[in-house]
Amino acid sequence: MKRGAKLPGKFQRRKNARKNPLQIPSFSVFALVLLATAALLASALYFQKNPSVEREDSSPEAGQPVTINGVTVPPPPALDASAIVQGEQLYAQHCAACHGVNLEGAANWRVPLPDGSLPAPPHDSSGHTWHHPDSVLIAITRNGGDPARNSRMPAFRGQLTDEEIEAVLTFMKSRWGEEERRYQWWITVMSANQ
Numbered sequence: 736m737k738r739g740a741k742l743p744g745k746f747q748r749r750k751n752a753r754k755n756p757l758q759i760p761s762f763s764v765f766a767l768v769l770l771a772t773a774a775l776l777a778s779a780l781y782f783q784k785n786p787s788v789e790r791e792d793s794s795p796e797a798g799q800p801v802t803i804n805g806v807t808v809p810p811p812p813a814l815d816a817s818a819i820v821q822g823e824q825l826y827a828q829h830c831a832a833c834h835g836v837n838l839e840g841a842a843n844w845r846v847p848l849p850d851g852s853l854p855a856p857p858h859d860s861s862g863h864t865w866h867h868p869d870s871v872l873i874a875i876t877r878n879g880g881d882p883a884r885n886s887r888m889p890a891f892r893g894q895l896t897d898e899e900i901e902a903v904l905t906f907m908k909s910r911w912g913e914e915e916r917r918y919q920w921w922i923t924v925m926s927a928n929q
């Protein structure tokens with residue numbers, strides 16, 4: 736047999752291994768670089784969309800004013816107990832089917848559906864409801880999601896009064912952690928002052 740001609744596969748591999756002692760195929764280095772670039776891009780996009788979400792509240796105790804990005808707003812007001820009870824009932828009746836009985840959201844809620852729309856996100860601390868000011872949450876509940884994105888979030892205008900929408904929102908707030916509640920209060924005050 737001629738040298739280098741028809742070598743069986745395992746000899747071929749050994750030959751390559753000698754040339755590349757660490758046995759790192761060059762395509763995997765390429766894939767790693769590609770992955771790292773994608774991760775960087777994704778995080779840059781995320782922070783561009785949610786510039787303040789990761790900012791620290793420098794006085795995170797309950798009952799204290801909220802300071803984020805050097806801007807202080809008064810402490811979050813106490814939630815109305817009867818609105819929480821009313822909101823809990825309305826939530827079970829109108830929202831739980833999609834957003835989950837315990838506000839946990841639909842399964843795999845981050846993965847778009849075949850029609851490009853998103854499954855219902857959680858309304859507890861694990862979702863992004865608390866990233867938005869009251870005005871945005873009330874508007875989405877009243878008017879529904881964006882039809883341009885095939886949103887499956889229905890409009891509740893005509894079905895729930897403004898006071899009832901407010902009560903559902905109060906119920907959701909009562910389920911958030913202290914940090915989420917303080918952040919959402921801060922962004923609500925900030926957007927009202929704009």
Ligand code: HEC
Nearest residue numbers: 829830833853854855863864872875876880886887888903
């Ligand atoms: C038929 C299913 C369905 C019902 C019922 C429903 N939702 Fe939704 N909701 C969705 C979907 C799907 C989304 C995500 C929409 C999107 O991003 O396009 C959503 C998104 C939202 C958002 C935006 C959250 C965010 O962080 O962007 C709010 C607020 C919301 N719903 C409130 C409510 C409230 C309050 C009720 C009950 C009064 C309710 N929804 C009932 C399906 C539903």
